[in-house]
Amino acid sequence: MANGLKDGIPSSAAHLCIDMQRMFVEDTDWKTPWATRVLPVIVRLCEEKAERTCFTRFIPATRPGEGRGAWRGYWDRWPSMTLEVLGERMTDLALDLQRFSPPAWIVDKTLYSPWTGTDLDPVLRRSGVDTLVITGAETDVCVLATVLGAMDLGYRVVVATDALCSSSDEDHDSLIALYHRRFGQQIETAEVDEILRVWPSK
Numbered sequence: 001m002a003n004g005l006k007d008g009i010p011s012s013a014a015h016l017c018i019d020m021q022r023m024f025v026e027d028t029d030w031k032t033p034w035a036t037r038v039l040p041v042i043v044r045l046c047e048e049k050a051e052r053t054c055f056t057r058f059i060p061a062t063r064p065g066e067g068r069g070a071w072r073g074y075w076d077r078w079p080s081m082t083l084e085v086l087g088e089r090m091t092d093l094a095l096d097l098q099r100f101s102p103p104a105w106i107v108d109k110t111l112y113s114p115w116t117g118t119d120l121d122p123v124l125r126r127s128g129v130d131t132l133v134i135t136g137a138e139t140d141v142c143v144l145a146t147v148l149g150a151m152d153l154g155y156r157v158v159v160a161t162d163a164l165c166s167s168s169d170e171d172h173d174s175l176i177a178l179y180h181r182r183f184g185q186q187i188e189t190a191e192v193d194e195i196l197r198v199w200p201s202k
Contacts, residue, residue: 005190009158009199014129015045015053016150017104018114018136018143020097023060023090029080032137032165039096041163042135045192046100049133049199053104054124056114057091058142059083071111112145121153131156133195135163140171147179151186162191 020042025035046053061067061075062083075082083091093101107120114120124132132155136143143164150157159179166172179187 005158005188005194005198007198009133009195010131011200012128013052013131013133013158013199014124014127015049015133015135016114016146017042017046017053017055017097018134018146019056019058019138020094020136021057021090022092022094023081023086024137025094026090028086028090029078032167035094035137035165038135038163038165039094041160041192043096045133045135045160045163045196046097046104048196048201050100051103053100054120055093055097055101055104055106056120056136056142056146057093057106057108058112059091059108059110060086061110112142113149114142114146115149115153124155129155131158133158133160133199135160135192137165139164139166139175140168141166144175147187151183157187158195159187159189160192160195161189 024030024032025039060082064076064079064082065072067075079085092098107114107118109118111117132150134143134146134157147157147159161176164172176189179189
């Protein structure tokens with residue numbers, strides 16, 4: 001489902017690729033079943049816009065018992081996904097994406113949102129970015145937090161519908177429908193081919 005773009009995408013736009021990491025693509029307790037299906041679409045976008053791409057990485061707690069407030073219980077629930085069990089290498093970008101950084105840059109985060117506790121917003125502002133094309137994992141978790149935070153910060157948000165993945169088809173579809181019904185003024189949705197057609201190189 002896509003409602004199309006309201007206008008062309010400026011050359012100053014940035015591609016924000018959320019948490020397409022080995023721990024979500026490879027065989028872990030958090031593997032997103034259809035990450036491998038959308039990965040080639042994200043690769044195509046990165047091939048065209050590597051210098052305009054920022055990858056985020058979700059960095060787990062080192063061990064159970066860490067974390068603030070409810071996050072402590074979260075890591076107690078997911079000991080297999082803490083760094084001491086998972087290993088730091090699994091937080092790396094998916095293998096097919098590693099060749100794009102550099103020139104793409106990486107922002108590490110310990111929460112769902114990339115806007116809290118990072119310098120993402122000021123770096124984008126200094127670079128003149130006011131439009132974000134968002135891809136990645138998962139539609140209904142970290143991508144959702146990214147989209148809503150970007151909207152609150154006043155960015156024009158373009159969600160690339162064929163470059164998102166989730167563990168739940170139903171929740172993915174519900175989120176895309178919600179963007180249309182409730183946030184259509186601030187969130188646009190389109191497929192990557194349409195996005196690239198209207199995003200100039202310079």
